[in-house]
Amino acid sequence: MATELSRIRNFSIIAHIDHGKSTLADRLIQRTGGLTEREMSAQVLDNMDIEKERGITIKAQTVRLEWKGHVLNLMDTPGHVDFAYEVSRSLAACEGALLVVDAAQGVEAQTLANVYQSIEHDHEIIPVINKIDLPSAEPEKVRHEIEEIIGIDASNAVLASAKSGIGIDEILDAIVERIPAPKGDPDAPLKAMLVDSWYDPYLGVVILVRVIDGMIKKGQQIKFMAAGTTHLIDRVGAFRPKIEQLPDLGPGEIGFITAQIKEVAQARVGDTLTDAKRPALQALEGFKEVQPVVFCGLFPVDAADFEKLRESISRLRLNDASFSFEMETSAALGFGFRCGFLGLLHLEIIQERLTREYDLDLITTAPSVVYKIKLTKAAGEAAGREIELHNPADMPDPNRIESIEEPWIKAVVYVPDEYLGSILKLCQDRRGIQKDLTYVGGRAQITYELPLNEVVFDFYDRLKSISRGYASFDYEQIGHREGDLVKMSILVNNEPVDALSMIVHASTAETRGRGMCERLKDLIPRHLFKIPIQAAIGGKVIARETIAALRKDVTAKCYGGDASRKRKLLDKQKEGKKRMREYGSVQIPQEAFIAALRMGEE
Structure with a gap:
């Protein structure tokens, strides 16, 4: 039977990376008896090795806890900006949130973004305050x-240490007392939100749902309102955190269903589930298609691994519908895939x-963003077409381009006062427009508008190294x-290398080009002939470096005799070098590609 509404509490945990969110979730599970001491492991809800190693949450997880006669549904959401849409859906499924802030580090940027979303949902x-x-x-x-930056009352903030188990009971009591119970009508037509979905090799796609109105039962025919597909439910349940099957889920409850769905792409986050026979009149608000933001090429180092890469990418896609791929070929790197991601962390x-799960060695081309290109009017066309460009190698002829638009972002950076100057310089160098600068305690909050193209390379790494983290x-x-x-x-020996081409702003093209040429000069081994490395925009060369030829001493065998003998040998060598430069091909080793692409820019 469905739980009584007044006894349900739905909440999520909001925190910056490494502020103790997963550890706190562990303690709450342990304290409410979700798992015995023997079954506990660190970061129970983080299933992937990468999540445990990096201390980040990638997939949202849910767990149902019991405390003093109440049912508490905890949503463990990702904290990173790349997964902002998934976080927004998880927050929409809750009535309250725990805002976890590290007592040593204070409020950080990602905490803010998610808190504001939570406030918008009226939580x-x-x-x-963790790690006391x-x-x-x-x-x-x-x-x-917390009071000054976020503007919420923190006089009754709970002081806790998730690692030592301090303040855990107080947190559970605060959830029961302060978070409101959900509302909903069990007799209304079914309306449930699809919060998340993932692929299980035994059950097919497992769908995490939050029921708003109506009931979900085993054997019911349901319809996805955005996708327009119907499915028969064969399993209903909840995680405690072990799977527990239930006869039904009522209003306000969070649980999972399976319905013999084969692909995650069919179960899109934010979609509304309703009864196929008695559907709801309108879908829940807030659903949107997730669009990839950053694109790059993935190529196997060993060309024989191409089929393995295809299979691995297809299997990963089963579990992650927000990642897209299509096949592409490169003259320098062979066969590979052009992939789209939500952001750099993704x-x-x-x-x-x-690399880890499928044991592949990969070369990643420089990440690029989606450009919108307006083409000039062609004969017989009323107006110029607009196209989207994901790969710099596909750029149309400059004469056909009327205008190019690039994506921009609004960035908020929190930084201690002593590093402010160098961070401002970094943002200015990346064509940033400063919008705001305020102080909170000893830290500056800077708001900048930046082109995403300048951020995808190595902005985050530079930011961390300048500010010492x-x-x-x-x-x-x-x-x-x-x-x-x-x-x-980039041309090597007058041959363009498609994998190294990139779209840059005209003002920074020369610096970028010179940097790339200098680096390739160090990375490409010397040959028996001179190799020019050039950076060019259209037909105009903007930077050049030359790799000197290896010199073979052809006059070594001459002991004395007339100087014309040496001259003759040297002239013969000169002719040979000239011919070699015309017909010789330059082998760029894979390591050189990897190093040139990885470093992006200095």
């Missing part, structure tokens, strides 16, 4: 920061999973803007 937010047993903890300072995770960074997309963008090609 009751309970501040939890650290020697560097300053709970009072952090309490003041790209890194997919790449790491392919103290800066935190969060961003949101603000649409496309027109820019003076050009395609820069």
